Amino acid sequence: MASEKVLAHLDAHRQQHVDQLCEFLRIPSVSSQADHKQDVRRACAFVADELRGLGLEVEIIETDGHPLVYAQSEQRPDRRTLLFYGHYDVQPVDPLELWKTPPFEPRVEDGIVYARGASDDKGQVFAHFKAVEAYVRTGTGLPVNLKFIIEGEEECGGHGIYRYTEQHADKLACDAVVISDTTLYNETTPGICYSLKGLAYMEIRVKGPDMDLHSGSYGGTVQNPANALAGIVAGLKDRDGRCLVPGFYDDVLELEKEERDGFAALGYTDAILRKETGAPAAWGEQGYTTLERMWARPTCDVNGLASGYGGEGAKTIIPSRALAKVSMRLVPNQDPERIAAAFAAHVAAIAPAGVEVEVVNHHNAAPVLVPRHSPMMQAGMNALKRGFGADPVFIREGGSIPIVGTFQAWLKAPVLLLGYGLSTDNIHSPNEKFDLANFWNGARTTAVLLEEAARA
Numbered sequence: 001m002a003s004e005k006v007l008a009h010l011d012a013h014r015q016q017h018v019d020q021l022c023e024f025l026r027i028p029s030v031s032s033q034a035d036h037k038q039d040v041r042r043a044c045a046f047v048a049d050e051l052r053g054l055g056l057e058v059e060i061i062e063t064d065g066h067p068l069v070y071a072q073s074e075q076r077p078d079r080r081t082l083l084f085y086g087h088y089d090v091q092p093v094d095p096l097e098l099w100k101t102p103p104f105e106p107r108v109e110d111g112i113v114y115a116r117g118a119s120d121d122k123g124q125v126f127a128h129f130k131a132v133e134a135y136v137r138t139g140t141g142l143p144v145n146l147k148f149i150i151e152g153e154e155e156c157g158g159h160g161i162y163r164y165t166e167q168h169a170d171k172l173a174c175d176a177v178v179i180s181d182t183t184l185y186n187e188t189t190p191g192i193c194y195s196l197k198g199l200a201y202m203e204i205r206v207k208g209p210d211m212d213l214h215s216g217s218y219g220g221t222v223q224n225p226a227n228a229l230a231g232i233v234a235g236l237k238d239r240d241g242r243c244l245v246p247g248f249y250d251d252v253l254e255l256e257k258e259e260r261d262g263f264a265a266l267g268y269t270d271a272i273l274r275k276e277t278g279a280p281a282a283w284g285e286q287g288y289t290t291l292e293r294m295w296a297r298p299t300c301d302v303n304g305l306a307s308g309y310g311g312e313g314a315k316t317i318i319p320s321r322a323l324a325k326v327s328m329r330l331v332p333n334q335d336p337e338r339i340a341a342a343f344a345a346h347v348a349a350i351a352p353a354g355v356e357v358e359v360v361n362h363h364n365a366a367p368v369l370v371p372r373h374s375p376m377m378q379a380g381m382n383a384l385k386r387g388f389g390a391d392p393v394f395i396r397e398g399g400s401i402p403i404v405g406t407f408q409a410w411l412k413a414p415v416l417l418l419g420y421g422l423s424t425d426n427i428h429s430p431n432e433k434f435d436l437a438n439f440w441n442g443a444r445t446t447a448v449l450l451e452e453a454a455r456a
Helices: 004-012 014-025 034-052 118-137 160-167 225-234 257-265 270-277 290-296 336-350 375-388 403-411 436-455
Strands: 057-061 068-072 081-087 107-109 112-114 145-151 176-179 191-196 198-207 299-307 321-330 356-365 393-397 415-417 433-435
Touching (some): 004 118, 004 436, 014 034, 014 112, 014 436, 034 068, 068 160, 081 118, 081 403, 081 436, 112 118, 118 433, 118 436, 145 160, 176 403, 176 436, 191 375, 191 415, 198 336, 225 299, 225 321, 225 336, 257 290, 321 336, 336 356, 375 415, 375 436, 403 415, 433 436
Parallel strands (some): 081 176, 191 393
Antiparallel strands (some): 057 068, 107 112, 112 433, 198 321
């Protein structure tokens, strides 16, 4: 069991660790916005300084975009090695007017810290730092070799981490990769994620006339791109929520009975979904529960539509162009490249005459399935149980963490998805938050994990 001295140190320094986390959260490291380039570098420097303070060897690695921070402890051949991954960049804050307090002025209220990046991913990464710090400050020897690779482009789709992993797999070699960028099951039940959905992110561009036209003078004489796009979008799914792209479901890995039984035992209801989302009702592919659709069935969703005039009052035009952004969340065994190609072919097949249609594939991510029964997975389960004081459950995640597939392919090591946040933390939305109990228990979990992994 992890040293009581280490855990006692974490408990005794909770407020100090919250104050330090708030310092990290004040840095507006929005990686997708050029105005914040220097802020991203400040966050990078903050991470590097934290890791140097733990006595680790630290290197800032420049990329075509924002830099990586690599750090390692002394590497002893007689010990197992854990590689911790995370990101120090954050999402944009828009719409700013919906934030109750400024997004980069952390507010602590009722045991919760509110700020952009609190849960995704600064708070979760910082829990790892504090766990290691507890070993260092108490003079407790590390039971494993440590490596950290922390990036600054996760929220803007940068490729620096992927290239670095492929080119320096020997440097990142480890016995397991630990990622805390997912969630617990709920407020009282920790969970370990074993599957992530993949992604094919597409854009449909429809062009009609060279310019917007007067709808009275030219209505009924040319194809309206907005009308054409509406028909294309309507042809992506049927009334029961099934995607109509040919071959979309051909390679889907169906759930095992053990998995479906495990999901059912969690007791997730449509009432819970309505409370979490504010939606009037649950809806989706027939023949599956809400949790099964959320975690283990592929989806096809319009993320945005743009065309014509949407301002105040009337403007009677036939718009020149229309576009839709569409994400397809994919499940194990689906190939993003194949699905993207099938999507483009389907759109071309159902597009009406009289417009030019272009389909752009912005980016893909492979789905991830991690074996549930392995020594390292058991180490993670044991650590969660002690860190959070409750039996953990296996969960899946509807989102994507593209780097997981790269780690699996190039490092040939198991990936532990130990999430310390909650699905209700408003990540990517206004009023992002992180329960401080989960921050503290997450640090305890990481501290325990180091010893559990040493015995795995």
